[in-house]
Amino acid sequence: MPMEDRPQDAAWGGNEGGVEGTQRLDLTEAAPPTTVTVEEMADGAVHDAEGADVEEPRLVAAGDGGEGLREIEALYGRQLSKAKDRVSRWRAMQVKEAFRIGDLWTELTGMLSAKEVSAFLASECQIPRRDVARYVRLAKTLGDQRELFVETGVAVSVLLDLAGQDEFVRNEAIKMIEAGRSLQAKELRGLKRDIGLARAANEGKLDESRARDLKNAAATKARGAANAWLASLEVLANEVIALSELDRSVSVAGTALDRVSKLAEAAAKLVAEFPIIAGTDFATSSELARSRPDRGSWKKVDAALRRIAQREVFIEEHYQRPRTTLLAFDHYLVWDLAWVFGYNEDTRPDAAMKRMREAGDVPLDTRAQPGRVRAETIRRPTVLEICAGAGGEALGLDAAGFRHLGLVEIDRDAAATLQANRPEWPVIHDDLRGLDLAAYEGVDLLAGGVPCQPYSAAGERRGAHDERDLFPEALRLIRQLKPKAVMLENVTGVLQVSNSVNRLRILSEITSLGYDAEWRILEGPDFGLPQKRHRAILVGFQPGIMHRFRWPQPFETPAPTVGEALRDLMAAGGWPHVDAWVEKASGYAPTLIGGSQKKMGIDLAQAKSRESWIKIGVNPSGRATGAPGPDAPANHLPRLTLRMMARIQDFPDEWQFQGSDLQVFRQIANAFPPRMAHAVGASIVRALTGSEIDLAAALKAPKPVRGRLNLAALRARTPLEDVDERA
Missing domain, CATH: 3.40.50.150 (Vaccinia Virus protein VP39)
Structure with a gap:
């Protein structure tokens, strides 16, 4: 029975109510909607995209399940082969055009200055400015191997990177390409590193890795110390927030004063560690002051910690009716500490935009x-x-x-x-x-x-x-x-x-x-x-x-x-x-x-x-x-x-x-x-x-x-x- 005359459930793509023993194969995502038989495909009734301007068909099986699947796979293989040929021709063309840009540079610099030709290629020809010099370098350094690169279809991005390498890296990369390797851009970085190590050994250069290891270890330790300091500050800030939320009618004696004393000890420790971690002039740096003109600053953070260390966390609030005085927590301390973690008192988007612009962002x-x-x-x-x-x-x-x-x-x-x-x-x-x-x-x-x-x-x-x-x-x-x-x-x-x-x-x-x-x-x-x-x-x-x-x-x-x-x-x-x-x-x-x-x-x-x-x-x-x-x-x-x-x-x-x-x-x-x-x-x-x-x-x-x-x-x-x- 021709495929189009079969019940829909018996077609490839499902076995509910279909032919017994039929293997399930869903090609819905892989193929366009037109349906043809394997026989029609084998007879050449459907052409590829270059042969005719027709809709590419959906492949479905006709006949024995296993045999149909093998034929479908073979047909897909032929399609993939054609696609590979097209991509290979395209890559070869791209390599040719890349070298032609370098040739064009040589031709135009016979009439205009190099600066003017660069402006022409970048502005008039829409070649990225950074790539102009790379195309020129490509033609100058790799022009002798042009036919090899065209034949192998090396990616232009790889060629542009390769042209910027030294002679040793270029020679090794060319040998790899001649041997049939498909060179990747990341491999050039590996070649550069490893060849550099060999040259350093052969030329008796000093091994700088030892000092570098020490610097890296010191930097890691410094980052760890800074992270620990910030973690302690976060704990302190949360305690300050909790203390600030006490009802004003609660007496500051007893429990509240005990909490203030504990905060003072923690704050004093942070104050002592701050200059060791960041340097003595970090908080007062004029450069930092210019880059952070908003209300918060490291100088205010340091001042807030010192006030907490001195137990100066309450302010007097005076009321006329009834005439009374209450001690209230200074809420500015909360925002001074929260500033470190990116918080600001005014959280509106336009205020955040303004702060960024004031900071030069x-x-x-x-x-x-x-x-x-x-x-x-x-x-x-x-x-x-x-x-x-x-x-x-x-x-x-x-x-x-x-x-x-x-x-x-x-x-x-x-x-x-x-x-x-x-x-x-x-x-x-x-x-x-x-x-x-x-x-x-x-x-x-x-x-x-x-x-x-x-x-x-x-x-x-x-x-x-x-x-x-x-x-x-x-x-x-x-x-x-x-x-x-x-x-x-x-x-x-x-x-x-x-x-x-x-x-x-x-x-x-x-x-x-x-x-x-x-x-x-x-x-x-x-x-x-x-x-x-x-x-x-x-x-x-x-x-x-x-x-x-x-x-x-x-x-x-x-x-x-x-x-x-x-x-x-x-x-x-x-x-x-x-x-x-x-x-x-x-x-x-x-x-x-x-x-x-x-x-x-x-x-x-x-x-x-x-x-x-x-x-x-x-x-x-x-x-x-x-x-x-x-x-x-x-x-x-x-x-x-x-x-x-x-x-x-x-x-x-x-x-x-x-x-x-x-x-x-x-x-x-x-x-x-x-x-x-x-x-x-x-x-x-x-x-x-x-x-x-x-x-x-x-x-x-x-x-x-x-x-x-x-x-x-x-x-x-x-x-x-x-x-x-x-x-």
């Missing part, structure tokens, strides 16, 4: 608390901003939680805009080139939108050959100020092929200074901007920080369209057809351009983007002085006012720009939109402090504009006494 939030719009930090991280412009980036970084120590801007009108809107910001109106900013050494973040014209299409993309390129000045400041983090913003042209060499020089210089850095392109609509603004962002950190940084994730909800973003401004003049215009303006604006000082007119577009503006219902030629009036026809193609342009760039409506209309247009077009800077800044704050915010909620929160008082508006108000009279 960085507890990392992996999920943002809904609605949290500001990072939880001990202090606001600081930022020095260069090429600050009209304040777009500054607004975003301020909203992300940074405190500005300085904002450098060469343009007079842009500097005036910063000062007019934020008088408290320390604006430095000066040329960045050669500017001495040594006073800002140690700032948390160095940020800036270095001039983009050298890398833009409008600026002919001359890159490093453009006199406006300020990346060298930014690198000078990184070298001088040693900030914890760096954020440099530019147009995406900096990532173009034509600028590859200069980009690699920037990366190699930053990495040579010890920073981990990478470029990324962010798009405005991903973060709620009604503009197709793409910006290239370089973010870098000092060692030990980058693992906490992740690029901000695009929002799930779409950004508002140009029509939605500008409806109220476009309707301000009474245009009756504004809703129809909003429906037409249902897309995102092209990137606002025109920030260069060489541009002498107000025009939103170049030839390529003019049609995009017109398609969304905007005339990109020039600018309007106001919104369309009530007489504007339905087919009117409005121009944008400067305020509309500023809103598309995410500036608050209250932000007051200084200078002529042309200068204001330049400031707006040249800006890094605040919400984009806010998004990146929040990610940098998370990397510095470990605190993550709800970015979507944070970007919806209004940005405060703390400018000068609007005296004109105040003068226009009706005096309070006049209001009282009318009432």
Whole structure:
């Protein structure tokens, strides 16, 4: 009977009610669901994964139990053999590619410096920075045995480790591979140790193990003494806790005083042993004091033990009604001793986070608390901003939680805009080139939108050959100020092929200074901007920080369209057809351009983007002085006012720009939109402090504009006494 015609209970996988003597074999977990007979498999009706794009079958027996099982095992054996062949080919390919990376290094270093090639492989090719040097060493030290390693398919991880061993270890490992061994990484460590012992014996080196044994024994004894001391302290602390729980009405005479005396003896012993175990200056060490600024400390532990040793464990509590005085246990002693074992009086999670941050630790939030719009930090991280412009980036970084120590801007009108809107910001109106900013050494973040014209299409993309390129000045400041983090913003042209060499020089210089850095392109609509603004962002950190940084994730909800973003401004003049215009303006604006000082007119577009503006219902030629009036026809193609342009760039409506209309247009077009800077800044704050915010909620929160008082508006108000009279 064909298998598919048999009763289900008689199939392999169960013998309840099935054929007598059938062996139970459950292949449910081992094979996919399709059922075929052994005969069909033997006839080649089912192909492997490389032969045809079909579902792999479930193997079930047909016929005699023992014979069917043997056939199934044989079929599985053939499948495993094919799998082994595929894995072997894959491993050989991996070995070839590993050597090719080393070959590529040799090829590229004929054109670029080794530092630049390292930056290219790490940042552009996504090879782990540590492995770049290992691949290079692999090609140099093991290149002669390349064919052997390809043939045997040695794991690349083993090869990279092997390339770093000395000649003796490499030679022995190669002999093992030639003899057919499948070398494991842990075996290299054993080879290194044992070959080192043989070399030491042959070369007559002194045996350092004897002194090492003594040191290990001493360390073990010290740990044992410390553990015993802590165990005694734990016993004492529990007795102190029990004593502190006595009812206040209980007299301190008798039993209580006896218990205090026993505690005093135990405490005195601990006080005497403490300096022997930890050293005389351990409790008062200034380094420990800096690393543990919370309420507890070893100094307080020592003081608590001394008080207990002197039987000073009660304090007087005075009451007015009725007038009386009671002796109560000093509960601070409990917490001073419990601190040693990790306890704190305030056990709330936010308090624990605060203590960790005060101690210099960085507890990392992996999920943002809904609605949290500001990072939880001990202090606001600081930022020095260069090429600050009209304040777009500054607004975003301020909203992300940074405190500005300085904002450098060469343009007079842009500097005036910063000062007019934020008088408290320390604006430095000066040329960045050669500017001495040594006073800002140690700032948390160095940020800036270095001039983009050298890398833009409008600026002919001359890159490093453009006199406006300020990346060298930014690198000078990184070298001088040693900030914890760096954020440099530019147009995406900096990532173009034509600028590859200069980009690699920037990366190699930053990495040579010890920073981990990478470029990324962010798009405005991903973060709620009604503009197709793409910006290239370089973010870098000092060692030990980058693992906490992740690029901000695009929002799930779409950004508002140009029509939605500008409806109220476009309707301000009474245009009756504004809703129809909003429906037409249902897309995102092209990137606002025109920030260069060489541009002498107000025009939103170049030839390529003019049609995009017109398609969304905007005339990109020039600018309007106001919104369309009530007489504007339905087919009117409005121009944008400067305020509309500023809103598309995410500036608050209250932000007051200084200078002529042309200068204001330049400031707006040249800006890094605040919400984009806010998004990146929040990610940098998370990397510095470990605190993550709800970015979507944070970007919806209004940005405060703390400018000068609007005296004109105040003068226009009706005096309070006049209001009282009318009432």
